[in-house]
Amino acid sequence: MLGIEHLLFVLTTFAFPPVALTVLLCIILATFGKSLGLRQMYVDTLINIFEWGARQIKTTEKIRRKESALTAPFFLNKLSEEADDDEDEIRSMETPHFEATDGITDDEIEARSETESHDSGEDFPSVDSDFGDESCLKRKFGSTTSLASVGSCCSLRNRKMSESSTLGIIKRETQIYLDDNFSEDIPDEVFVRSRGWAAIRDSVDFVKAGMEAIIEDEVTSRFEAEQLVSWNMLTRTSIKFYQFVNWKLSALWILGFMFRYCVMLPLRFTVFCIGLVFLISSTALIGLVPIGNWKKALNHKCMLICYRILSRSLTAVVYFHDEHYKAQAQGICVANHTSPIDALILSIDNVYALIGQKHEGLLGIVQRALSRASSHIWFERSEAKDRLVVAQKLKEHCTNPDKLPILIFPEGTCINNTSVMMFKKGSFEIGTTIYPIAMKYDSRFGDAFWNSSEQSWCGYIMRMMTSWAIICNVWYLPPMTRRDGEDAVDFANRVKKEIANKGGLVDLEWDGGLKRAKVPPKMVAKQQERYANRLSRYTSVSEVVKDEDVDVTSDYLVDKPVSGYNSLEDLPEDVFIDEEEDETIDAHDENENDDPAGESNILPNKPLSDTVSLVKT
Amino acid sequence: MGNSSSLMLRDEEIEEIMSETEFNRNQIVRLYSRFLSLDKKGQGFLSRDDFLNVPELAVNPLGDRIVDAFFTLASSNGDNEEQQLNFRQFVRILAHFQPISRVKKNALNSRKDKLLFAFKMYDLNKNDYITREEFKVILNSMVGANITSDQLDKIADRTIEEADADRDGKISFDEFCRAMEKTDIEEKMSIRFLN
Numbered sequence: 124m125l126g127i128e129h130l131l132f133v134l135t136t137f138a139f140p141p142v143a144l145t146v147l148l149c150i151i152l153a154t155f156g157k158s159l160g161l162r163q164m165y166v167d168t169l170i171n172i173f174e175w176g177a178r179q180i181k182t183t184e185k186i187r188r189k190e191s192a193l194t195a196p197f198f199l200n201k202l203s204e205e206a207d208d209d210e211d212e213i214r215s216m217e218t219p220h221f222e223a224t225d226g227i228t229d230d231e232i233e234a235r236s237e238t239e240s241h242d243s244g245e246d247f248p249s250v251d252s253d254f255g256d257e258s259c260l261k262r263k264f265g266s267t268t269s270l271a272s273v274g275s276c277c278s279l280r281n282r283k284m285s286e287s288s289t290l291g292i293i294k295r296e297t298q299i300y301l302d303d304n305f306s307e308d309i310p311d312e313v314f315v316r317s318r319g320w321a322a323i324r325d326s327v328d329f330v331k332a333g334m335e336a337i338i339e340d341e342v343t344s345r346f347e348a349e350q351l352v353s354w355n356m357l358t359r360t361s362i363k364f365y366q367f368v369n370w371k372l373s374a375l376w377i378l379g380f381m382f383r384y385c386v387m388l389p390l391r392f393t394v395f396c397i398g399l400v401f402l403i404s405s406t407a408l409i410g411l412v413p414i415g416n417w418k419k420a421l422n423h424k425c426m427l428i429c430y431r432i433l434s435r436s437l438t439a440v441v442y443f444h445d446e447h448y449k450a451q452a453q454g455i456c457v458a459n460h461t462s463p464i465d466a467l468i469l470s471i472d473n474v475y476a477l478i479g480q481k482h483e484g485l486l487g488i489v490q491r492a493l494s495r496a497s498s499h500i501w502f503e504r505s506e507a508k509d510r511l512v513v514a515q516k517l518k519e520h521c522t523n524p525d526k527l528p529i530l531i532f533p534e535g536t537c538i539n540n541t542s543v544m545m546f547k548k549g550s551f552e553i554g555t556t557i558y559p560i561a562m563k564y565d566s567r568f569g570d571a572f573w574n575s576s577e578q579s580w581c582g583y584i585m586r587m588m589t590s591w592a593i594i595c596n597v598w599y600l601p602p603m604t605r606r607d608g609e610d611a612v613d614f615a616n617r618v619k620k621e622i623a624n625k626g627g628l629v630d631l632e633w634d635g636g637l638k639r640a641k642v643p644p645k646m647v648a649k650q651q652e653r654y655a656n657r658l659s660r661y662t663s664v665s666e667v668v669k670d671e672d673v674d675v676t677s678d679y680l681v682d683k684p685v686s687g688y689n690s691l692e693d694l695p696e697d698v699f700i701d702e703e704e705d706e707t708i709d710a711h712d713e714n715e716n717d718d719p720a721g722e723s724n725i726l727p728n729k730p731l732s733d734t735v736s737l738v739k740t
Numbered sequence: 741m742g743n744s745s746s747l748m749l750r751d752e753e754i755e756e757i758m759s760e761t762e763f764n765r766n767q768i769v770r771l772y773s774r775f776l777s778l779d780k781k782g783q784g785f786l787s788r789d790d791f792l793n794v795p796e797l798a799v800n801p802l803g804d805r806i807v808d809a810f811f812t813l814a815s816s817n818g819d820n821e822e823q824q825l826n827f828r829q830f831v832r833i834l835a836h837f838q839p840i841s842r843v844k845k846n847a848l849n850s851r852k853d854k855l856l857f858a859f860k861m862y863d864l865n866k867n868d869y870i871t872r873e874e875f876k877v878i879l880n881s882m883v884g885a886n887i888t889s890d891q892l893d894k895i896a897d898r899t900i901e902e903a904d905a906d907r908d909g910k911i912s913f914d915e916f917c918r919a920m921e922k923t924d925i926e927e928k929m930s931i932r933f934l935n
Binding site: 317648 | 771774902920925
């Protein structure tokens with residue numbers, strides 16, 4: 124016992140000065156908002172190490188593949204060939220497909236390639252990141268061609284556990300869209316022999332869409348940790364890497380592990396505690412200062428210092444872009460949401476009022492502390508249902524010029540930073556200026572995503588502190604205001620699109636609330652309505668001949684002459700316009716008396732190709 | 741994380757699956773990881789709810805029916821009647837949706853197998869016939885409350901009439917296939933699996 128005590132004593136004596144110095148340096152730098160560029164150096168070094176690791180994996184796999192090619196049965200041979208040229212493989216898969224199905228009209232092929240190019244456009248949003256030298260580590264999004272050689276080699280024999288892979292299993296062709304883009308897929312009048320059988324044929328499309336969704340879907344994967352193509356020496360993100368590659372990598376991993384847990388963690392934890400104590404005590408003091416300009420200025424200064432210290436406890440390297448768009452006066456800042464530290468990251472650069480649910484535990488203490496110094500809006504979980512109350516508070520806050528700009532994450536839930544999901548319209552109903560902010564984390568150095576259904580908040584912070592670093596790019600976007608005649612939902616979608624574009628994220632129409640909740644029946648009803656609408660366009664040839672036209676929903680079909688429109692351009696304008704307007708108004712009304720998750724989105728199927736084939740029959 | 745050893749995919753299993761479907765090893769491993777992520781409770785099998793937790797499926801008007809056909813086919817292929825699906829069954833059903841290749845012939849993804857899936861979806865009481873009522877149920881779930889029951893009746897009557905070759909008032913699988921003759925099922929019910 125004594126021996127251990129003695130040892131500990133000696134250790135602390137030796138360890139104390141450097142630790143204390145580092146922490147002190149860190150805090151002093153944070154106070155003045157200066158940086159020595161140490162974190163940048165650290166990050167650059169890490170990139171080099173990862174690249175080296177990736178090369179190691181590649182070469183080892185190559186050697187292994189050659190070996191197995193000599194000994195293994197035929198399928199392994201085939202596999203290694205396939206892994207060599209994924210991209211070609213996909214191409215060659217597509218082409219014979221077109222050839223095999225004869226009797227496709229040119230239009231159809233055109234239509235299909237159009238949708239395909241559209242798809243791929245969605246799949247690979249361009250990521251402009253600050254790193255130029257990441258060629259081999261560059262993350263890939265989406266599915267199709269993203270099986271970069273390293274990733275696919277590893278996953279060959281790897282048992283990936285619970286993460287659904289963003290590395291694509293299939294190429295999706297049928298997809299349920301959640302936008303209001305009616306006109307795209309409403310076919311004009313189509314002659315069919317029998318409406319019933321046309322419906323059966325269409326049901327096959329639903330089946331395909333359903334099966335594809337079973338194999339790979341857009342939504343659930345967004346609530347799970349994003350998969351990386353290459354390994355970042357952490358066991359938790361990316362492909363599971365329990366497999367032995369070579370001793371050099373294993374040694375590197377052990378070293379990295381020791382570094383993260385024995386050096387970084389204690390340092391970070393110390394800094395974190397100091398930051399937290401500083402935050403709580405300073406807000407308590409500021410709370411005593413009488414309201415006025417003094418208090419404001421003091422709060423501004425203190426908050427920046429606090430957040431800078433706290434951000435250093437996670438080795439957060441944040442790049443702010445386009446700072447001239449930063450919110451100065453009152454207004455609403457909206458950003459995409461990945462984790463609770465989003466607010467921290469953004470607050471390094473500017474002081475915001477926060478809005479959110481009341482939390483328990485550590486986060487609750489912080490929330491209460493923050494409220495002492497300036498006004499934030501915290502609401503109870505039950506109150507969240509009562510949107511009016513929150514909206515009222517929000518409105519009051521926004522109209523008061525003395526208050527800080529308010530920071531809102533309108534997705535309402537954490538998403539794994541590969542996409543942006545539906546924005547709740549609440550914050551867009553108030554007529555103030557919106558300052559959009561796009562955030563994109565670099566998940567190679569540690570996954571910032573908080574899977575709140577699996578992890579506690581403290582567990583999350585712990586994981587952050589044992590990661591390599593938190594790298595984040597923040598883009599301030601030009602302020603946006605609601606246009607005349609634009610409703611809150613459209614405005615929210617417009618802002619969301621801007622954020623998605625800037626951050627290189629996939630723009631999804633789905634509601635993040637589906638993480639926990641079931642799909643509300645209303646969404647299905649919308650889809651049914653859409654199909655009914657489509658069915659109403661079918662004109663059964665036999666029925667016309669027998670002159671017993673069963674018109675399904677619409678009155679406009681009756682007085683519309685039965686003719687063979689073949690493209691959307693031929694269609695009388697008014698049909699669409701009327702309809703779309705009705706649709707949006709309906710959707711809006713329905714939303715009014717419904718839950719905050721209100722989806723006004725209509726889910727079209729994608730029947731582009733079969734309209735043509737239906738005409739043929 | 742639920743990575744108990746019982747959830748691991750064994751090499752023999754992979755090879756068995758490879759022999760009965762056209763999937764390659766890589767695809768099977770990927771499908772397995774999907775299977776695990778669908779299996780939220782970590783039970784080693786999927787239930788109906790696990791499927792319907794996928795929002796994109798739940799929002800599909802026929803989502804419920806698709807899951808039903810999934811389970812019907814899985815249980816008719818052999819062992820279990822209960823509402824559980826293991827990985828083996830899961831892959832077998834998905835194999836129906838593999839594109840038909842001209843090189844390899846396999847027992848699961850012929851045109852007929854693809855049609856059978858659709859047929860099973862309509863055949864609610866699983867007596868191998870689609871009746872007028874069954875068709876009405878499906879059509880109704882596709883269009884919801886947007887058409888009147890009168891119109892629904894008319895369409896249903898006509899549909900049965902048109903394909904019912906032997907005039908027994910219901911559609912058998914053969915009649916179903918004949919009516920779908922002109923439809924490009926090979927294309928419509930094939931999913932492009934990546935290598």
